Amino acid sequence: MKKRILLIALIAMNFGIHSQTKIGFDINDAFDVSGNSVAHYGMSRISGTGYHYVGLSGYFGLNFYTQGKERIKILGNGNIGIGIAAPNAKLEVSDELRVRLATNYVDKNVVRIIPLNYSGITGAMNWSIRGTYQYSNGVGINAIGGDLDIIKSWNRNTILATKSDGTSLGNVGIGTINPDMKLTVNGSVHAKEVKIDLNIPAPDYVFKKSYRLIDLEELENFIKENNHLPEIPSAKEFEKNGIMLAKMDMDLLKKIEELTLYTIAQEKKIEKVEKENESLKFLLKKVVELQKRLEKLEKE
Known part of the structure; x- marks a missing residue:
């Protein structure tokens, strides 16, 4: 009973009741409520800082x-x-957690929202950042069955995804949910430079003396029969299987090197013909001179 009377007296000393239209409490220094020797609820002021705090003592x-x-x-x-x-x-x-950022630039009545979701499916998590407007894009993580969709568009199409292959080395897809290689892009790629590590030999062996360069007549017959160069896939094969850049670059380089050898051989033949032509011109000149001398002798 004495504790209750003391508590009422403390409240009466530290709190003032204002007018009938506005009722409030003024705390001069501190307010503490305790139910036992451990749990305390209190309001106090940190001297010299102007800050107040509300807290509990003990471990509750x-x-x-x-x-x-x-x-x-x-x-x-x-x-x-x-x-x-x-x-x-x-x-x-x-x-779900939503954070309002700003009004939508198309419709000011639509507020952009960032939801972070966790699906109830076992082994699945969906964390997304998107807007409420129907054309807004989404950025998120959707892990189901070992696959990982990282970015999705407004119509729920996956823009960037990874595909699990049962190991820690998954395939990555851009614009596709079924990447069949380490990086699969369903669309065009714009880059300043692309570096490709070769797993096939460069065709410098073409310039070795032991390399057999088919003659032009044989090459012509092959082209007439197959409608493409030797060791180069046909148009139908390109359409069916696509192009492996590293191999194709090396195959094209090989053809360029072969073409260089053909050009060198042709140049040598041309030089030989030119020399023969010079000899023929010299002989023709001598023949003309002899012809003139004969004609002169006949007139005498």
């Missing part, structure tokens, strides 16, 4: 309820849970 936490349900919990260790009874991190949120 703090719960916030609305409509008879627990909404926020602060544990004694400082972990905060929203919609979760036992938070295991400094901030743990159950259900």
Whole structure:
């Protein structure tokens, strides 16, 4: 009974009741409520700083309820849970989290939202950043069955994804959810430079003396029969299988080197013909001179 009277006296000393239209409480220094020797709830001021704080002593936490349900919990260790009874991190949120950023540039009544979601499917997680407007793009992580969709467009088409192959080395797809190689791009690629490591030999062997260069007549017959160069796929094969850049570059380089050898051989033949022509011209000149001398002798 004495404790209750003392508490009422302290409240009367530290709180003032204002007018009928506005009722409030003035805290001059500190306010403390204790139920036992451990749990204390209090409001106090940090001297010389102008700051006030509200806190609990002991090891107990703090719960916030609305409509008879627990909404926020602060544990004694400082972990905060929203919609979760036992938070295991400094901030743990159950259900969707939305942050309003700004009004949409097309429709000011539509607010852009960032939702972070966790799906209830076992082994699946969906974390996305997107807007409410129907044409807004999304950035997120959607892990299902070992696959990982990283970015999705407004119509839920996957823009960037990884595909699990049962190991830690998954394939990455851009514009496709079924990448069949380490990087599969469903569309065009724009780059300043592309470096390709070769796993096949460069065709410098073409310039070795032991290399057999088919003659032009044989090459001509092959082209007439097949409608493409030797060792180069046909148009139908390109359409069916695509092009392997490294191999194709080396095949084309080989043809360029062969063409260089053909050009050198042709140049030698041309030089030989030119020399023969010079000899023929010289002989023709001598023949003309002899012809003139004969004609002169006949006239004498």
